[in-house]
Amino acid sequence: MEAFGRLPLRFERIEGRATEQPSYLARGTGYTVFVLPAEMVLWLRSANGRTAVLRVRLLGARSPVEIEGLDELPGSSNYFIGGDPKRWRKNVPGHAKVRCRGVYPGIGVVYYGRQGKLEFDFVVQPGSDPDRIRLGFEGARGLRLDHERSLLVLAEGGEVKLHTPRVYQNVGWKESTVPGRWVLSGADEARFEVGAYDRGLPLVIDPVLDYSTYLGGSASDEGHSIAVDGSGSV
Numbered sequence: 001m002e003a004f005g006r007l008p009l010r011f012e013r014i015e016g017r018a019t020e021q022p023s024y025l026a027r028g029t030g031y032t033v034f035v036l037p038a039e040m041v042l043w044l045r046s047a048n049g050r051t052a053v054l055r056v057r058l059l060g061a062r063s064p065v066e067i068e069g070l071d072e073l074p075g076s077s078n079y080f081i082g083g084d085p086k087r088w089r090k091n092v093p094g095h096a097k098v099r100c101r102g103v104y105p106g107i108g109v110v111y112y113g114r115q116g117k118l119e120f121d122f123v124v125q126p127g128s129d130p131d132r133i134r135l136g137f138e139g140a141r142g143l144r145l146d147h148e149r150s151l152l153v154l155a156e157g158g159e160v161k162l163h164t165p166r167v168y169q170n171v172g173w174k175e176s177t178v179p180g181r182w183v184l185s186g187a188d189e190a191r192f193e194v195g196a197y198d199r200g201l202p203l204v205i206d207p208v209l210d211y212s213t214y215l216g217g218s219a220s221d222e223g224h225s226i227a228v229d230g231s232g233s234v
Helices: none
Strands: 024-028 031-036 039-045 051-058 066-079 089-104 107-114 117-124 134-138 142-145 151-155 158-162 166-171 174-177 180-186 189-194 203-206 208-210
Touching (some): 024 107, 039 158, 051 151, 142 180
Antiparallel strands (some): 024 031, 051 134, 066 089, 089 107, 107 117, 117 203, 117 208, 151 158, 166 203, 180 189
16 A cells, blocks of 8 residues: 555546646546646545545636646556447556646646645746745635644545645755745635745745545445466556
8 A cells, every 4th residue: 555655646638528628637546636727626535435526726827828748657548438439548648747837927837746645836937926826725615724834625525635835946956945834815715925035046836735534536446356467467
C-alpha cells in the first residue's frame, strides 16, 4: 500500500465531451479530478459511500488558456465501452503533469500528484503579482483554517485539507524558502499571502490537497483471477 501510494497520478486528455474546453482526467484513491483551463473539479467518495463534487475555480482567470499534458508515462489506456467500435478509444496516452499557461498575467499552474495527494504549483514569473491568485470553492459547506494555517474545506462526507503552501524560489543551485500562508477572503474564497521575495526571480507557490479522509474507488471492483505473464507483469 505504501508503494501504491507513491505512484503518480495519470492524467488523460478527455475527448468528445459536451464542453468545448479541453480537459484532463486523473483517478486517485477515493477521488477523480478533472482539470480544465481555469478550474479543477473533484469527484470525491468517502468510506461510507457518500459522494461530493467540489469545484475549485481560479477567480478572475484569463481566457482562453493553453492547457497541455507533460511528461508522458509508460503504457496507455483503452476504453471499449458500448457495442459501437467507432466510439471506442484506444492507446490513450497518460501524463504525469498538466500545465495551464497564463491563467493570470505571467502566472501559470501545473497539476500533478500521487494516489492520495494532489499538488498544483502556481509559477509566478518575474514582475507578475501573486495577489492576483484567488480560489473560489463551489460545493463546499464552509472553509476554515486550522492551527497549522492549513485550509480545511468541508465537503459531503468529510473534509479536504489543503496544507499550508510551500513557497520558494530557486536561487542558483539552492532553494530559498519564502514565507506564505492561506488567507480567507470570503465565505467560499481563499488566497495566498506571500512574504518578501526577490521579484527578479520566478516564485513557486505549492499547496497540497490531501484526501486522507476519502477511501475507495468510484464504484465496486471485483477480481476473480490473477496471472503473471512471461515478462513478470500482472
